[in-house]
Amino acid sequence: MLSLLGYACVDYRKEARTRLERDGLADLELKEIGKGSFEFKARRGSEACKGTIAINKGGSSTTAMKSMKCAPLACDAKQREKCKRLCTAGETKVCWRLGVVFARGVGIAADPKEAARWMQKACDGSHAMACNALGDRFVKGKGVSKDYIKATKLFEKACDQGSTLGCANLGLMYHSADFFGRTHPRRAAKFLKKACAKNHAGSCGRLASLYKSGSGVTKDVKKAIELYEKACSKDVAVACFNLGLMYEGGSGVAEDYPRALRAFERACKLGTGCAMIGRVKRFMAKEKAKRGK
Known part of the structure; x- marks a missing residue:
């Protein structure tokens, strides 16, 4: 359709919708607030968005000014059915959000089984956080039956997808005898190394203990001290305590009471080993007395 000047007339609503859809928005709701200007609500993947758009016609060209804010879908009582449909349609982040909502009881009573169900769907869609959270549920038996084997598989999947916590949790399970009746040092070392490399302090402390004893790795006291220091600097109390023991007893290193x-x-300060302070101070006093003779 042409105007008297020969320029095409603008269907402002259609133009606004086209431009917003081009930006990846779906489920659009437009409300006209002035000629060529609209408020809108929409969805972008797993996010709920709202904003304004103004279509401007100038000569033969059409421009648009847009302002928009997006936030994760709440998946609360009003949005829950919509979220379920989106999850079923393959929106993995929405599946994860549903899992969190049911786990925490956001606007509803917490439902561990429903939480596990939606986390499983998210994990199936390669959502690393969901795989890790679901693994934790299999460890604790929250909404599912306890199953340490399934937990390790889920943690490994999360780890492979870049989850530091997935690597750390898997390393912990293999490092401790609490899960399979014995430790698995080589497997533990493999995953603790990955987590420690991503600055998971607890994993660095556990890895240090393997290097100290030579379990699952070649014994390396220097490496153990380096890792204990790294973990201690991140406020892992047991790492600070073990570091103190190594320096206090000269365990593979020269005795160093000040460092101990x-x-x-x-x-x-972190809540453990306070009695050792007095012990080391007594040793230091004895050493000083010997030097004074």
Whole structure:
């Protein structure tokens, strides 16, 4: 359709919709607030978006000014059925959000079984956080039967997809005898290395213990101290305590009471090993007395 000047007339609503859809928005709701201007609500993947768009006609060209804010879909009581449909349609992040909503009881009573159900769907869609969270549920038996084998598979899947916690949790399970009746040092070392490399402090501390004893890795006291120091600097109390023990007893390294004292003092501030401070100070006093003779 042409105007008297020969320029095409603009269907403002259609133009606004076309431009917003081009930006990846779906489920659009437009409300006209002035000629060529609209408020809109829409969805972009797993996010709920709202904003304004103004279509401007100038000569032979058409331009648009847009303002928009997006946030994850709440999947609350009003949006829950919509979220379920989106999850079923393959929106993995929405599946994860549903899992979180049912786990935490957002606007409803918490439902562990429903939480596990939607987390499983998210994990099936390669959502690393969902795989890790579901693994934790199989460890604790929350909404599912306890199953350590399934937990390790889920943690490994999360780890392979880049989840630091997935690597850390898997390393912990293999490092401890609480899950399979014995430790699996080589497997533990493999995943603790990955988690420690991503600065998971607890994993660095556990890996240090393997290097100290030579379990699952070649014994390397220097590496153990380096890792204990890294974990201690991130406030892992047991790492500070073990570091203090190594320096206090000269375990594979030269005795160093000042370093031992610093490590025990930090451990004490974190809630453990306070009794060792007095012990080391007594040793230091004896050493000083010997030097004074």
